[in-house]
Amino acid sequence: MRKVYLDHGATTPVDPEVAHVIYRYMVDEFGNPSSVHQFGRAARKAVEKAREQVADLIGAADPSEIVFTSGGTEADNLAIKGVARAYRKKGNHIITSAVEHHAVLHTCEYLEEKEGFKVTYLPVDGSGMVDPEDVAQAITDQTVLVTIMFANNEVGTIQPIAEIARIAKEKGVLVHTDAVQAVGQVPVDVERLGVDLLSLSGHKIYGPKGVGALYVRKGTRLEPTMHGGAHEKHRRAGTEGVPGIVGLGTAAQLRKDHLDEYTEHLIVLRDRLIDGILDGIPDVKLNGHPTKRLPNNVNVSIAYAEGESMLLNMDLEGIAASSGSACTSGSLEPSHVLVAMGLSHELAHGSLRMTLGKDNTEEDIDYVLEVLPRIVERLRKMSPIAPAQREEKVSNV
């Protein structure tokens, strides 16, 4: 059976080149970067090179603005809790959006419940977009942080971060953006964006799992969430995960070197898939912004067909996709993102996310376009008939 992986939003395969580097730093160059001897020095050098590579990918002026973490979730936690606690004397208000990843939403809720912060959850329009004007309206003299994602993990909508950052800046408020889904897919430049903090993750850019980074603009105070040694300039204690970090660095380098061709390739496949689905299956809605969306994201709601059933059927045909985000699949709750965008529960339940990657081909897309309409037709055919009969029978006896 053909295998087609269309869940790069959940995770990506590690680039073989990255895997080789990781192997080297596990087996040959195994030193602790804090050690004074040559083994330690070699590891230190590798970590600092990775820091430069990551800084380079996101246009950070100084590599010391990069803090390595255990992943995107930790980067989000460190950014939000770190800023909120460091600036507690200034105020207790945080602004975010209703469509953030749970790493951001649940961290904000935690600060609300346990530490007395007030959080404004901004709404989004039908395409999942935050209105910068709403940000301007929400800022008070108590606001310490605006945290809005760069691009949505479920529907791929790209937020007007530069404009949001400009508005916040004018009022002297710090800006964080969760760019986990965007980095490596579209140009992300912290200087041009004007953000103060930015999260990214290794395993979404063909690097390893268990490593990520937080960009922290120079001069931004941050209360650490991990305590221990003086690692990462007192911002994140714990011996650096050298293999992961060099893996992330190498992956960042590769993404930067191939960004244009990669983006172009994805857009061609994405549009082929979107057009094919819209043409081939009736009663389908494309979720997210039609143009301001990630090059690899396809998210559709297919009426009268349940997302879960489509997903399992696709799995049985060798196609890996997701319904909602990976973290929430298995739960019956409709996606908070689609609900915030105003979709009915039925359409939210019928949503399907396919996220493409660099190794996907046109043949992959054509295979999906051959299989998916068949699955949808089957689900639709039985959805009104078989259950209705049975339901009636059972309630009549």
Added chain:
Amino acid sequence: MAQAVRVVVAMSGGVDSSVAAALLKEKGYDVIGVTMQIWPRLAPEEEVRRGGCCSLAAVEDARKVADRIGIPYYVMNFGGVFKERVIDYFIEEYARGKTPNPCIACNFYVKWGALLRKALGLGAKYVATGHYARIDYDPSLGRYLLYRGLDPEKDQSYALYGLTQDQLAHTLFPLGPYTKKEVRARAGKLGLVVAEKPESQEICFVTGDDYHSFLREFIPDKIEPGPILNTSGEVVGRHRGIPFYTIGQRRGLGLSMGEPVYVVDIKADENVIVVGTKEEVYSRGLYAAEVNFIPFERLNGEKRVQAQIRYRAPAVPARIVPAGGENGEELVKVLFDEPQRAVTPGQSVVFYEGDLVLGGGIIRERL
């Protein structure tokens, strides 16, 4: 080569459904394992604590088994329909003074409702479970027939009497021809990790089988102490709330009346429990509602059957008669040859002819 017929097996992580899945795989079916997650939302600590069927631990077991026999495996969430059709029903029935059977409701609405629909949606022809019962198609009648499982100790046909022709046509019971002993041996031979797992008997959503605490938690306002009367209408004691009593109950009444007394009636409207003598616990018959028949569509006259009034009770000789009913309801009157003890409204009565399941219904009222 013809494509293998696809079957979705409901896997609880236990011995029976694991062996059922393995047997189907051996026979060449295209088998998909599914565990039904039925709890809407639990706090993390609650999930860890709760064992039993359909818990997280069960999911882990089922996943291992599926991996071992080499079949795709999914967890499907049926929390919504389970709450509505099984838990809420369970609670409401107790509040009405009845003694519900949640497993039968789960079969009707969850396994052969929501799960069957999902299975058909996956292109499966059948849903299979680890129930001990047998299905056979009778071409002369043009109907699917349901029989007791061959192992009399394990037969589970009692809980399956409600299956319609349409549901039976899409059902496989691979364990029907086997005994529990054979199934355990089979599990051992297959190297299934669950071979030695103990039987689960209790109500799967009530922790530690303590349904009193469960009801206190969910319907505290329906639990009101009230009088216990004897059959002459005299107050002889106080009860703690009618959901805690069931017909035929003798223990825990807190009465000393010189002779043993038993609960003989529960009047939910008046919040009254009635106790009587040993003789008064016996009934000569009952009315059954929500009746389903399997070898024929409806009962057109009197018929001799063996009637079973509880999961583990013996089937006893009886006559069944159509008894009409209000609002188009078709009741069936059941008359036992010998009076039966503790006929309990809310439980089901199932009619047999030897091993053949004729059908059954829910006990509405004792005679």
